[in-house]
Amino acid sequence: MNTESSLSVVLAGGGTAGHISPLLAIANALREARPGVRLLAVGTPAGMEARLVPAAGVDLATISRVPFPRRPSMDLLRLPGRLAGAVKQAGVILDDAHADVLVGVGGYVCTPMYLAARCRRIPIVIHEANTRPGLANRVGALLGGRVAVAFAATRLGGSRHVGMPMRKEISGLDRAAARSAAREALGLDPDRPALIVTGGSSGAQSINRTIAASVGLLAEAGIQTLHITGRGKAVHDADGKPLTAPGYQQREYVDGMETVYAAADLLLARSGAATVCEVAAVGLPAVFVPLPIGNGEQALNAAGLVDAGAALLVEDRLFSPDWVRANIIPLLQDPGRLARMADAAEHLGIRDADRRMADLVLGAAASDGARPAPAGTPDKHGRKR
Template sequence: MPDQDPSRTAGQPAASGPSVVLAGGGTAGHISPLLAIARAVERRDPSARILAVGTASGMETRLVPEAGFDLATIDRVPLPRKPSLDLVRLPRRLAGAVRQAERILVDAEADVLVGVGGYVCTPLYLAARRRGTPIVIHEANTRAGLANRVGALFTQRVGKAFGETRLKHARLVGMPMRREVSGLDRDAARDAARRSLGLAVDRPTLVVTGGSSGALSINRTIAGSLAALASAGVQTLHITGRGKAVAADDGAPLAAEGYRQVEYVDGMETAYAAADLLVCRSGAGTVCEVAAAGVPAVFVPLPIGNGEQALNARGLVEAGAAKLVRDADFTPRWLEREIIPLLADPAALARMSQRARALGIRDADEAMATMVMEAASS
C-alpha cells in the first residue's frame, strides 16, 4: 500500500492548514508525481487540506483514493490534433470545464493549485488564473505538454524532471517519487527482495517489465530467449502487465527453468532491489526511478509517439549507466549478444549502477513541497 499518515482521515480536513488542490491524471506518469508531492506537503504540514482533481476516465479514480486522498473530477477536454467537429466544439467544452474547475477551487477555498500535466490541467490553470489562485507546476517529460506550457505563462514556480526540458520559468528539481524508491538501498534489500519474489538469492537476475500497460513486443522476445538465459545460469522475473500473461504454444502459462512470470509487482522498489539488470520501457518516471535507485537498465523505448521515450533515456545512456535498443531491434539474438554477457560481468553492472545513482535526484518531492508551501502563504 502507498505510504500515508495513519493519523489522517480522508474527508476530514483540518481547518488550520493550507488548502492545496493538485491537478493531473490519466496515466501513472502523471499520478505518481502528484501523489509524491501530496505526501511531501502532508509531511510539512499534517493539517494541510489536500484535494486531487482528475477526470472520471483516468487511473486517478483508483490510485488517488487508494493513496488516502479525496478526488474531484471535471470533464475531459482533449485538444483535437486535426480539423474536426470536436475542434468546433472545443471552445464550449473548454469553457464548461473551466467553470467546473472554478467551482472546485472555490469550494475547496484553494490557497494554491499544483499541476502536473494532462488534460485536466488546462481548465484548472485558467480557472486559477481567473480567481487569482497561485499556481505551481511540475513537468515530468523532456518535451513539455501543452497544458503545462499554458500554465507556465501564469507562474514562475515551475519544476522539471529533466534538465533539457524547455519550459518557461522552469528549474530542475527531478521527479517526485515514492520514498521507498528514492531511499532504496539495493545492496541491503537485495536478498529479502529476491526471496519475496520467489527468486534464488545467489543467481544473476534479470527483471523485465513493460510498465503498467505491459509490452507485447518485449514479452515475445523474452519468451524466445528463455533457453539461452537458462543456459547462462540467469534467472528471469518477467512482469508482463495486467491481463498480458505470456502463454506457451499450448495456451498454458509460459514456464521454464529459472523463469518466473507475474502480471504485476506491488511496489517496484522490490523489483529494483532484486534486479542485477532491468529491461524496461523509458517513460519519464521509470527513467528517473532507475537513476535514483541506481539500477543498471536496458531501455526499449515505445516505438510510437514523438520519440520522447528515447529522449528521456538519453542522459543515462550517454553516461554509460544504461543501454538503449530500438523496439524493432530487441530480438532474442540481440538479447543473447548484449544482455547475457553483461549479466556475467558484475564489475560492468556495478559501474552502471554507480553512474546511474550519480545522476539520480532523490529529493524532488521535497523541492516541490517547498514551492507549494511558499505559494500557499504568498
C-alpha cells in the first residue's frame, strides 16, 4: 500500500445525480479524514458526472459506457467485446492512479471498474443507494467487495447499513433554526402552512398536472404552495399564461435543497433514494409519489418511512386533486400530526453516512491484499501470485 500521505482512492459511478451526490460526499469525507489523500473519480463522457464532478474539485477520468441489454439483440452479441474494452480502460486508470482502493456507487461504469480492480487485487468498497440493488453493485458484491447500503432493507452480500452520504449543508441542517431565513429566501409567508412540491431537476409531469389542478383547493384551505416544476416544465392556465393563485408560486429550479427542507412543513416528491434519506436525516414529513415506471424501487425506498408513520405514499395513477383534498390538506392543517411525523422521520435518519463510508474505505485500504485472488492473477503492482 502507498504511504499514508499518498493514499490513492478511485471512486467510480455516475449517470445520475443519485450516484454522483453520494460519490462526492464520500470524496469530501475522505479529504477530511485523511488530508493529502489522492482522489480520482471515474465516469462516462456523456453522464452528468462530466459536469458535476470537476465542478466539485475532483479529477475525473472516463471510460466507455457499456449498458447491459435487457433482451436478446445485436447489442447482446457485442457485449463481451465492449465489456473487455472497458475493463482494459479501467485497468489503465487504476494502474496510472496507483490505486489503493476502489469505491463504487453504481452505474454503468462500475462493472468494468470492479472487474479490473479484482484482477489487480485492489480492495473494493461498494455503496448501494437503493433498496433493490443495481446490477453493477451485485457484480461487485460477488467479486468480494465490502458492501454498505443506504437502506436497512437492502439485501446485498453481507452488507452493513450506513445510510446515504449527503452534502454537509443537508446532513447538518437544523430545520427549526433555519426556517425563518429559508422562508424569506423563498418568498414564503413565515406563518402559513407551506407545501413544497418537487419532481427533481427534470420535473414530474403527472405531479405537476395534479398540483396545477389543486392550487385553488390549497389556497382556499389557507395553504401556501411552492411548486418546483423542473427545468422547462412550467405550468400554465387554460389561456397559456403562468398559473397564479393566492399563496401559490412556481419555480423551475431551486439551488440548494437544504433551503427547501428548512422552509417546508410538508414535502411532496418522488421517492428517489437520496430524497427519502435526506428527508429522514433532517426530520421532514413527506408525501411520496413513486415513479410509476422501472422496477418498483422507489416504492421500496419509501417503505421504511411510510411504515414508521413519517410519510404518506400514493400511487402515481391515484394522485389527484381529490386525493390532495382528502389527505394533504387535512395533514397540513394538523400541526400535531406533522410534528409526530417529523419526529418519526428523524429517528430513522442517518446524518453521518459520509464519515461511515470514509472509515470503511480507509479500513479496506489498510487491509490491502487481505482478500484472496485466483492463482496466477497479478496484484495491483502487476506481480503474479
